[in-house]
Amino acid sequence: xxxxxxxxxxxxxxxxxxxxxxxxxxxxxxxxxxxxxxxxxxxxxxxxxxxxxxxxxxxxxxxxxxxxxxxxxxxxxxxxxxxxxxxxxxxxxxxxxxxxxxxxxxxxxxxxxxxxxxxxxxxxxxxxxxxxxxxxxxxxxxx
Amino acid sequence: xxxxxxxxxxxxxxxxxxxxxxxxxxxxxxxxxxxxxxxxxxxxxxxxxxxxxxxxxxxxxxxxxxxxxxxxxxxxxxxxxxxxxxxxxxxxxxxxxxxxxxxxxxxxxxxxxxxxxxxxxxxxxxxxxxxxxxxxxxxxxxxxxxxxxxxxxxxxxxxxxxxxxxxxxxxxxxxxxxxxxxxxxxxxxxxxxxxxxxx
Numbered sequence: 001x002x003x004x005x006x007x008x009x010x011x012x013x014x015x016x017x018x019x020x021x022x023x024x025x026x027x028x029x030x031x032x033x034x035x036x037x038x039x040x041x042x043x044x045x046x047x048x049x050x051x052x053x054x055x056x057x058x059x060x061x062x063x064x065x066x067x068x069x070x071x072x073x074x075x076x077x078x079x080x081x082x083x084x085x086x087x088x089x090x091x092x093x094x095x096x097x098x099x100x101x102x103x104x105x106x107x108x109x110x111x112x113x114x115x116x117x118x119x120x121x122x123x124x125x126x127x128x129x130x131x132x133x134x135x136x137x138x139x140x141x142x143x
Numbered sequence: 144x145x146x147x148x149x150x151x152x153x154x155x156x157x158x159x160x161x162x163x164x165x166x167x168x169x170x171x172x173x174x175x176x177x178x179x180x181x182x183x184x185x186x187x188x189x190x191x192x193x194x195x196x197x198x199x200x201x202x203x204x205x206x207x208x209x210x211x212x213x214x215x216x217x218x219x220x221x222x223x224x225x226x227x228x229x230x231x232x233x234x235x236x237x238x239x240x241x242x243x244x245x246x247x248x249x250x251x252x253x254x255x256x257x258x259x260x261x262x263x264x265x266x267x268x269x270x271x272x273x274x275x276x277x278x279x280x281x282x283x284x285x286x287x288x289x290x291x292x293x294x295x296x297x298x299x300x301x302x303x304x305x306x307x308x309x310x311x312x313x314x315x316x317x318x319x320x321x322x323x324x325x326x327x328x329x330x331x332x333x334x335x336x337x338x339x340x341x342x
Binding site for chain 1: 163164165168169172173175176179180182183184186187199204208211212215216218219221222223226227230232320323324326327330331333334335338339341342
């Protein structure tokens with residue numbers, strides 16, 4: 001009886017390993033085919049989407065066959081916690097990317113040193129265009 | 144809901160599967176969020192190489208492929224080890240766990256070699272924002288692996304000293320869960336950092 005359970009679970013683990021191996025080889029193979037190309041352009045988006053898909057499939061393969069989500073007790077709880085974590089994960093990652101991209105754009109794609117000198121120049125300009133009471137004039141800062 | 148119902152429900156959960164590892168699962172979910180923030184930082188900063196070396200120039204995909212295979216195999220060993228333990232094959236189980244430990248050590252060694260080479264060539268975590276975020280993300284994962292290996296060593300010592308018990312088998316299966324999680328995170332790392340980085 002124990003042998004039976006052993007054999008069943010063993011085949012599960014082996015399946016998980018084989019599927020994961022295939023996915024790893026597909027991902028690395030795909031990358032090596034297209035390595036060194038520029039970021040812009042149609043193929044990049046396709047390749048990255050494929051790599052992402054492969055990673056997600058491998059995630060589910062490992063969750064199912066290695067981590068046994070779906071078999072043990074508290075499965076519903078595990079799925080619920082996973083879903084909540086996934087929500088927070090998306091908010092953190094997508095939110096960070098969005099905000100940083102926005103910041104990058106608003107700062108005129110300049111690097112750290114440039115930003116400092118730009119801000120200093122802007123503020124000096126503002127100070128010069130103020131009247132002696134400290135009131136600003138109609139012009140805004142240059143940008 | 145009276146205490147009698149609660150008590151019988153919790154004992155039912157435990158006897159159904161032998162292990163209730165929901166606590167570890169919740170911890171792993173928080174660990175995912177931690178890695179998530181490091182991934183986000185890396186995604187933002189990966190192009191900020193400050194005029195220095197970029198992803199294309201530094202990453203060795205073949206090397207990472209071997210690392211990936213090593214870690215994947217070690218995750219398989221964890222699963223087979225737990226299976227052997229629960230089926231009563233103690234000797235087989237220790238072989239699997241020794242294999243796990245060895246593979247884990249090999250992975251760490253390879254990663255350490257990779258980091259060392261980078262630093263010696265002048266590409267340290269201080270060189271650029273890209274490198275800072277790279278070393279932080281991959282280093283965080285490496286620290287998790289190291290902690291896992293220390294934990295496994297302690298578990299193996301406990302088996303030696305106290306002999307196997309249901310409690311210890313539960314502890315080891317919780318460890319195996321952690322180890323599987325680390326392999327899952329690695330899937331994310333090699334895809335996002337190395338594969339996309341080299342394209």
